[in-house]
Amino acid sequence: MNRRIYLLFFLLFPLAAVAGPYLRQAKENIKKGSNLEQTAQNLFAEALKPETTIPDRVECYRLAAECSKKLNAAENLKLYLHQPYDTVRFFSTVIDMYDRMFMADSVSMRPNERGKVKILNRKQSRAWLMPYRSYIVAGGKWYYAKGRYAEAYNYLSRYITVAQHPIFESEHLLQTDTLMPTVAYLAVASAHETGNAQGVIRYAELAKKANMQSDVIHEYTSRAWLSMGDTARWVKSLWQGLNDYPSHPYFFTNLIDHLAATQQLDLGLAVADSLTHREPAMPIFWYAKASILMRQQREADAIVACDSCLARDPDYAEALYTKGLAALNLAVIAEKQATTDLTAPNYQSEQDHIAALYRLAMQPMQRVRELLPEAQERWVEPLYRIYLHLNMGAEFEEMERLLQ
Numbered sequence: 001m002n003r004r005i006y007l008l009f010f011l012l013f014p015l016a017a018v019a020g021p022y023l024r025q026a027k028e029n030i031k032k033g034s035n036l037e038q039t040a041q042n043l044f045a046e047a048l049k050p051e052t053t054i055p056d057r058v059e060c061y062r063l064a065a066e067c068s069k070k071l072n073a074a075e076n077l078k079l080y081l082h083q084p085y086d087t088v089r090f091f092s093t094v095i096d097m098y099d100r101m102f103m104a105d106s107v108s109m110r111p112n113e114r115g116k117v118k119i120l121n122r123k124q125s126r127a128w129l130m131p132y133r134s135y136i137v138a139g140g141k142w143y144y145a146k147g148r149y150a151e152a153y154n155y156l157s158r159y160i161t162v163a164q165h166p167i168f169e170s171e172h173l174l175q176t177d178t179l180m181p182t183v184a185y186l187a188v189a190s191a192h193e194t195g196n197a198q199g200v201i202r203y204a205e206l207a208k209k210a211n212m213q214s215d216v217i218h219e220y221t222s223r224a225w226l227s228m229g230d231t232a233r234w235v236k237s238l239w240q241g242l243n244d245y246p247s248h249p250y251f252f253t254n255l256i257d258h259l260a261a262t263q264q265l266d267l268g269l270a271v272a273d274s275l276t277h278r279e280p281a282m283p284i285f286w287y288a289k290a291s292i293l294m295r296q297q298r299e300a301d302a303i304v305a306c307d308s309c310l311a312r313d314p315d316y317a318e319a320l321y322t323k324g325l326a327a328l329n330l331a332v333i334a335e336k337q338a339t340t341d342l343t344a345p346n347y348q349s350e351q352d353h354i355a356a357l358y359r360l361a362m363q364p365m366q367r368v369r370e371l372l373p374e375a376q377e378r379w380v381e382p383l384y385r386i387y388l389h390l391n392m393g394a395e396f397e398e399m400e401r402l403l404q
Contacts (some may be wrong), residue, residue, distance in 0.1 A: 022042075023059055026063050029067075029332070058120060061104035068093045069097050094135040095158060102165060103167065113308035122167045137183055140153075140158075152186065160184060163177065181207060184204075186205040188200050192220040196225075201221060216248075218245060218248075225237055239255065252271075256272060256292070267293055283310075290309065290322050291322060293339070294326060303326045306326070307323070328382055334350070335354055366383070
């Protein structure tokens with residue numbers, strides 16, 4: 001009878017005879033600080049065995065976290081003694097500590113062989129982990145400063161997600177930790193640098209609470225939606241960005257381009273016009289208005305808008321080009337409509353008007369050439385036509401050579 005009871009006990013709790021001694025050896029290694037990495041690997045292997053009980057599996061992960069803590073302490077001691085130390089290992093062991101303790105907590109929530117759940121003492125786990133939270137964000141900043149943005153994002157994101165873990169749930173860290181928005185800001189910047197659109201979107205709203213370049217964070221969010229192919233959300237974010245940050249060029253220029261590309265010219269003009277009244281000192285709004293008017297073939301109005309832009313920035317190359325092109329178009333239209341009868345009473349006045357339009361086109365196009373000498377494709381042909389019609393022989397010959 002006693003033998004049957006003993007056999008039944010062994011079958012139900014095999015680790016009592018197998019894992020117990022090993023766990024004791026692991027604790028001894030941790031206490032001595034010897035063979036810690038191999039000890040952690042062995043603990044993981046033991047935890048993954050199907051015959052390992054839930055309590056022993058929890059203990060395996062908890063002791064693996066202890067190994068990481070001991071390894072971190074070794075690097076910390078070198079730092080304290082001003083000795084060479086492994087910075088990557090210093091930070092990575094902290095991440096390992098959290099990962100392994102979280103694994104222990106997760107496993108502890110599973111029913112054991114008797115169907116009972118005995119959750120790891122989260123208060124103790126929290127007290128054990130809390131002093132190392134600052135090392136996670138320090139690791140993120142260290143990687144960020146070195147331009148290793150993928151690693152930086154992993155650490156910074158981890159700092160935020162740690163706060164949401166059940167172990168830290170009672171602390172309400174997302175609400176009470178004043179460092180969270182700044183960490184989120186760096187996480188978004190890191191995600192943007194690596195093309196991690198999901199990472200940008202995940203933390204953008206929290207990052208804006210840092211009050212650090214919120215307009216840039218919103219730009220990153222817009223770009224993220226675009227990179228994901230979500231045009232509807234991209235356009236929505238452009239409208240929001242334009243409303244919240246009207247001086248930031250990304251939202252306005254991209255929205256205007258989108259409206260123009262989708263033939264919503266009247267809406268685009270209304271947006272540009274409203275912004276010239278809201279922010280009249282911004283040249284870009286006047287230029288945008290001019291560009292839309294050009295698309296609507298309203299060249300005379302476009303010239304007026306260009307003049308308003310150039311009054312605020314005399315060397316705004318795009319406005320100079322648009323004004324020159326608008327005047328040139330008007331000159332061509334006037335030529336087509338002008339009488340060819342040399343005896344007509346309005347012949348000379350019409351020719352004078354055409355010449356005036358070519359002269360109006362000449363000055364801004366000449367300035368475009370000065371500002372953008374390498375962009376010949378923009379000014380050579382317009383100046384060729386202007387010099388031809390104004391009978392400017394030497395200048396015309398120069399343009400003719402450049403066109404050959």
